[in-house]
Amino acid sequence: MSDITYKPGKEPHPRETRRIFRNIDREGYDPSIKCFMKDGGYETLKKCLKMEPADITNEVKKSGLRGRGGAGFPTGVKWTFIPKGNTKPVYLVCNCDESEPGTFKDRFIVHQDPHQLIEGMVIACYAVQAHYAVIYMREEFPEGAKIMQKALEEAEAKNFLGKNIQGSGFDLKIVLHRGAGAYICGEETGLINSIEGVRPYPRIKPPFFPAAIGLYGCPTIVNNVESLCQVRQVMLMGGEAYAAEGAQRSPGTRIIGVSGDVKRPGVYEIVSGSITYGELLYDICGGPRIGRKFKAIIPGGASAKVMRCDEILKDRNPDGTVREMTIFDVPMDLDSIAKFGSMSGSGGVIVMDDTRSMPKVLNNLNRFFAWESCGQCSPCREGNPWMYKLSTRICEGKGSPEDVDLLKSVADNICGRTVCAFGEACSWPTQAFTTKFREEFLALTKPINALKAHSAETAEARKFLTRED
Amino acid sequence: MSETPNAIDAITAPVSSPGEKFFPKFEVTPELTAKAQELVALYPEGKEQSAVLPIIHHVQEEFGYVSPEAMPWIAEMCKSTPIHVAGIVTFYPGIHRKCPGKFHFRVCRTIACALAGGEELLPYICSKMGVDPAEMTDEEPMVVSPDGLWSLEAVECLANCGFGPNVMVNDTLHSQVTRGKIDEIMAACKKELAAERKEAAAAKKEAAAARKEAKAAAAAAEDTPEPVAEEPQKPAARKTPAKKAAPKKK
């Protein structure tokens, strides 16, 4: 794509493959429909509108496209979960509540290339025959909301939205719905509740699988922003061509956001599995800052389990022999890192170097999760503040060695027992940090602290419970 | 336990904030109702409740925060109940129950920004604004400066993690913020305020002149509009041209 020039200092790294991010930081490109259409925008949609909806779904299934919101569920398969013989309206919701710390890819699409998302959405809506769609955008994108609103109006004016789109007889209304700063709204059923105007508590599954019982009790497809843009890409390239590129089980490009202690943090679009974490951090991001060493990597957003950079990971070669490697040798696709107990989630890589105190990092994450817990189910509501209080106390030097084990045990008690995946999201960091960096936690503790009162109330009660003679 | 305040009355207990002087007081006008109805119409029939967040956003844009008086009105607009609206309002951190300052700073303190030094910015901004950092707690992360001009809120993840520390001032995101940049931003805000005040003063003068003219023309005019000279900082009453001239919170 030599015909594209990027803004100075924003040029893509040679190892990047810009598809979704093709127009990000592009010289002379603005979010208007004019710019988008000059570049072949909405042509794919026109092509798709001439196809049978089922064929689009098949094409997406063939492409092997997997959702980019974190869970990595195959997008095409998700679409087929709408019950057969359904007579209710079908809804499509675009999850633009990008709120996983470390993930910041959707921001660029929304702010700089909104029509790409709209085109992808219209295609997806046509495929699942949804006539009403919602873009759920996080509140922290106020400018993005204005840009998107304008883009929607432009698209409607050009009849890419509204009644009888491009003469196909297909109607679609897209509504932009803004959240209000709650992490839990990124969970698809919480998001649906938020759109319904009730408290955004996630729903229990079963029975509330959105594809069967979603928005207003009707079948609802919830897709991430990047996934919907990838749908457009699939239809542009053809399912087979898309499937042929990148990792076999997670084809296509991925957008990776790198933050933390590297020389060049930022967002990079790479072909899935084409590079390793080492290549990403050393080649693309320029390695650690001068005089420092990488210490730990959170490979997939704040809730993924942290990886030690000096950890020896054992993998099996195809011939059955064991291969030793480190996190830097793991390829960047959706599944490889899962073999080592973590996940690549929504593609947010957070890097910490040797100057960082791991208990403090964990405490920061625990505060985040304690703050963001919706409070619907008991383990998460009560467990998160407890973990936060414990890690704070440990960081303040008021913890005892037993508190480290207690912290881990509290996390174990949350994990797998909650309504939604937040239970795992909030307990994985604690489980991983306290296991992998146990010595750092223990170094902050003193055995005598176990005997001290940890709350004002306890101190007060002690006056009555201990004899002073 | 008798000294514990009633937790239920606390839901609508007004929280006074110096920021209020920069925003009009909540008032139901035909325009506001029309806007709410427009928002309700975006959603399928019978799903009025869906509009609760959009209406809240609109109220917040207009009046700075969701005051206790606004909640029953919002409930009425989206055919819901006040307790339901209170449940929504108290849930989302993005909905203010206390009026923020004219310039609302949101500082991200989540992991990526914290690694980049976001938390260290907080005391600095506090000192610049003239507020006590101790007032910021985990439960109430927003503080407003005594002059009502500034407010500071520690928030979680603004989704720009690669370019921390991130600070949002009203609707504008500033990334890779340093102390120097904070100074610049605050200077720009002050400039904006000065320009706004000048414009408002001019508009007021104009309005006063127009009023004088009108008074002279119709000596027996019955419904003379009230002069708005008492509170120079307040955006002039809603229906006067001054309001339209004054740039809104961006």
Place this chain on the structure above:
Amino acid sequence: MSNNPTILPKDAAAAEGKVNVQINGKWYRFPKGTRIADACNSVGVHVPCFCYHPKLSVVGSCRMCLVEQGMPPRLAPGATPTYGEDGYQPIQWMPRAIIACANTVAENMGIRTDGKLCNEARRGVLEFLLTNHPLDCPICDQAGECKLQEYTTDYGSGTHRFTEDKTKKGKNISIGPRVNLDQERCVLCRRCVRFMKEIAGEEVLGVVGRGTHNAIACYPGTSLDSNYSMNVVDICPVGAMTSKDFRFKMRVWFLKSTPTIDVNCGTGTNINIWTREQQVYRITPRQNDEVNSCWMPDSHRLNYKYINAPERLLTPMVKTDHGAPQRPSTWDATINMVVEQLHSCAPTETAIICSARMTNEELYMVRALARQLGVTKLDIVPRKGENDGMLVSDDRNPNTNGAKLILGKNGSGLPAIRRGIKNNSIRFLIALGEDVTEEAGIEAEDLEGLDYILAMSHSENATTKAADVVLPSVTFAEKYGTMINVAGRIQRLNKAIEPQGEARPDWDILRQLTEQLGCDCPRVIACPSPMIILEEMAQEFEPMKGLTWGNIGNGGVVIMDTGVTIPLIEREKGKK
């Protein structure tokens, strides 16, 4: 099953529309769609729940009912399932516990509630629920019937690992005229919120705040003042919602509960009366899906104070002279006196006003008395009110259908009696269980004009004050009997406490009077109990045919088609 090897258990179950489920190692059959929690509880395997209530929508948020679950292994394409000797497929246990309230049973499913996974999950959830709980059982009214307390002793860890500051919330908040709220004791199961929204239809309760600050609240300025508000006290599994009426009155473990029915309207709500030492402390609804589901109106629930009130009549009262004040007497002397007096009353100038608040057995005795006296001017007092569209019937008499069946009366003869009293064609009045100056509409001065008034009542009122003889009877809590509700269901009243003072059950007073008046019919005079009267009636009245005290049971039996339905029950059935 195993006798016939050609039929697999799954096919045999499918033929009945059921599925086979293994619970703690034993196989059972349940109808398809049964919730795991209900299935387990029905076979005596207890599954603890806070948020799950069979009458409310399922939210699955307390996570108390986590159980270990397993299914047959997923087959590779083309593979055929293997069956063990018992005809079942092997169960592959899942590493993750599931909630028993939201998930339904499936063929060949395995459930374990006694394994490590389940025990740890329960212990963990209870520990979390107790972290921010005030642990104030010694001063909590719910103690003794608190699910949190019970489950903690059953499944909890016994020690406390939480040593940090607790989250502070509101305490002792008056959330309604009859209900108090303690937000710190609350486990946020949201049963109360769901009840008010889904059953009572008034969305006054909600959850405010977020995360650990979540709390139940109503909007300031509004209150939980629905006539069904006290049901939230019943369904609250902990001491968050407490009844103002019952607070601090009595520890529940001292109370005895007696299943009976409510007598405030024709619905005949099934209730439990909670008593200690002849004192009634509270009334709670008892589940009957055909009558009142799990609910009852506050107005009925709180109408029990008269049982132990000072207005109760404790001894027979007689006037020895016209114009003389009443004085206490003994039963024997009083009955003898009444018999003598009644003998001198001309039957044509005598009227009997009885009550549709009486049981069938009492009405049967009223009929016997009337026949013995030869009185034909006899009727009940109708009571009409407004139907609230829920459980309160427009018929405020609990046994109108019984009166119709046994006496053939529905209150239409009452105006004639009233006129007769006014124009002096009636000179003698027998008022049974009714204050005739109230709904019957007889004015006090008209009563003064009568020659003779015999009143039978449990409490003092204008009629008993004017009466020549007062026979103290008992309230619904002190007697056995049956009543027929608006929908034609015959239900049992059970005695919860002994009659107060020297008061006697109405049926017995009437029986004795009839006997002493000269009745020699053994079917009347030899009746030792209401149960036997019921059997007598079963032989006489067609709808009651075959009825015995035993086969009515605690749920009652429909014996006639009245065409009347109970709105709340209809709605509940409509939902299914």
